[in-house]
Amino acid sequence: MDLELLRTTLEAAGEPSYRYDQAWAWQARGAEDWEAMSDLPAPLREKLNEQVPFSTLTVENEAVSKDGTIKVLFTTADRRPVEAVLMSYRDGRRSICLSSQSGCPLTCSFCATGAMKFGRNLTSAEIIDQALHFRRLGDVNHCVFMGMGEPMMNLESVLEACALLPDLGITNRRTAISTVGWAPGIDELAAQSRPMRLALSLHAPNDALRSEIMAVNDRYSIEEVLAACDRHYEARRRMTFIEYVMLSGVNDRYEHAVELAALLDAKRYKINLIPYNPSGSPYEGSSRAAIDAFQKTLEAEGIGATVRLTRGQDIAAACGQLAANALAG
Numbered sequence: 153m154d155l156e157l158l159r160t161t162l163e164a165a166g167e168p169s170y171r172y173d174q175a176w177a178w179q180a181r182g183a184e185d186w187e188a189m190s191d192l193p194a195p196l197r198e199k200l201n202e203q204v205p206f207s208t209l210t211v212e213n214e215a216v217s218k219d220g221t222i223k224v225l226f227t228t229a230d231r232r233p234v235e236a237v238l239m240s241y242r243d244g245r246r247s248i249c250l251s252s253q254s255g256c257p258l259t260c261s262f263c264a265t266g267a268m269k270f271g272r273n274l275t276s277a278e279i280i281d282q283a284l285h286f287r288r289l290g291d292v293n294h295c296v297f298m299g300m301g302e303p304m305m306n307l308e309s310v311l312e313a314c315a316l317l318p319d320l321g322i323t324n325r326r327t328a329i330s331t332v333g334w335a336p337g338i339d340e341l342a343a344q345s346r347p348m349r350l351a352l353s354l355h356a357p358n359d360a361l362r363s364e365i366m367a368v369n370d371r372y373s374i375e376e377v378l379a380a381c382d383r384h385y386e387a388r389r390r391m392t393f394i395e396y397v398m399l400s401g402v403n404d405r406y407e408h409a410v411e412l413a414a415l416l417d418a419k420r421y422k423i424n425l426i427p428y429n430p431s432g433s434p435y436e437g438s439s440r441a442a443i444d445a446f447q448k449t450l451e452a453e454g455i456g457a458t459v460r461l462t463r464g465q466d467i468a469a470a471c472g473q474l475a476a477n478a479l480a481g
């Protein structure tokens with residue numbers, strides 16, 4: 153919902169300011185429509201229904217995986233594709249993965265979104281509307297900005313959305329902002345006061361390999377990016393998660409694990425190994441045995457590593473896949 157439009161519409165109608173809080177509280181609790189907001193006078197609900205779209209996004213496609221993962225392809229009012237995902241876990245976590253841009257200007261070679269044309273930055277309303285869609289389906293308690301786009305290139309809108317997420321039940325401590333290493337954004341994140349977690353998609357332990365698979369590395373080298381993450385740690389005292397997608401024969405060898413461990417201070421970084429979701433790219437995911445061996449080597453070298461649970465493999469769950477398939481179709 154465009155909250156600025158809501159505010160100006162209420163002001164123009166001469167409504168008291170608490171009406172805004174009432175309407176937002178209903179939205180944040182998962183109200184289905186204006187009609188559900190029973191403490192707003194009926195004529196006001198009607199007016200809002202006419203003048204303020206309930207969401208800035210339209211659902212185009214919703215895919216539900218066997219494991220319960222729900223992936224949604226939305227479009228904005230100007231028909232830009234946007235994807236978001238809800239993952240539910242046995243321990244009660246209900247985690248949403250949000251997009252910050254439609255398409256992405258960066259071109260990581262393993263990523264379906266990177267292969268699409270870049271559209272534009274999303275507004276904070278378009279970001280929070282992804283979350284509100286899932287809130288209407290039930291409770292949500294974790295959030296990651298790992299969908300389409302590079303959040304640090306649209307940080308202002310991402311932070312505006314983060315300011316609203318606690319009203320939906322997602323604290324800032326349970327929110328992670330993931331970057332491929334847009335160093336100025338990492339510094340900006342460190343300079344603000346909300347306690348979101350930082351996640352760095354590193355995916356390679358040296359500049360030569362990283363530049364091969366992630367063009368952004370030519371702009372900000374591993375050394376520069378890790379220096380920014382260290383500054384973030386100094387400012388916020390929260391560990392950075394290193395995301396490392398496991399690509400068979402590319403970055404998953406023993407020597408890569410040793411090199412990766414040598415880069416990182418175990419007090420500041422934790423590694424999350426990500427099984428690769430095949431997405432029509434030239435890469436294949438590493439085998440389970442290769443991932444386990446990589447994890448063991450990291451741990452033997454003194455740094456903690458977890459392996460991310462794979463979710464939604466049957467519904468094209470990697471970022472950008474649904475939109476890419478829709479565009480291709």
Ligand code: SF4
Nearest residue numbers: 256258260263266301
């Ligand atoms: S991995 Fe992230 S930054 Fe890289 S192309 Fe995909 S969406 Fe963009």
